[in-house]
Amino acid sequence: MESPHGAAVTAESLGMRGPRGWVFRNVTFSAEPGALVAVEGASGSGRTCLLLALTGRMRTTEGRAETGGLRLPKQAAAVRAIAALGPVPMVSELDPAFTVAEHLGERALLQGRYGASLRSLLRPRA
Incomplete structure (x- = not known):
């Protein structure tokens, strides 16, 4: 049996505070390699920032996260080497x-x- 492609992603009480207040807060979840995860929320709810944080492109201010067994934000450069966001309308524009x-x-x-x-x-x- 073939093993799934991708990287496991976990977050525990993850949050990001910016100059305008909390972008997202108390995010906890886990996804095994190959899992499909949908992030939903209203415009401006922090979905894109959460995805950027989980791919090592934005720094969170509280909680813990790992992508592919690499700790964020400490190993963000290594995470950037294995994870990215693809072009998505209204996200990459x-x-x-x-x-x-x-x-x-x-x-x-x-x-x-x-x-x-x-x-x-x-x-x-x-």
């Missing part, structure tokens, strides 16, 4: 609530240019 700098920061994170200055983001990559 530009968010009108973000500033240009926030969008560029996210792009830098996705391209692996961590800690890059805004000026370096505007220059073409070699």
Whole structure:
């Protein structure tokens, strides 16, 4: 029998607080490799931020999480190497609530240019 593809994902009392308050809080679940998980909620409820946190692209402020046996946020770089979000309408598009700098920061994170200055983001990559 073939083993399932994917990575196990767990979260325990996971939460993220931003400058405007709690983005999400008290998220607890587990999913085995190959499981299909649906995250539902109203627009602005923190679904995208939760998925970005579980793929090592955003830092949570409370709780514990693991993706593929790697602890978040401590091993976020290793998680980014094995997990990503695919293009999803209304998720991977530009968010009108973000500033240009926030969008560029996210792009830098996705391209692996961590800690890059805004000026370096505007220059073409070699």
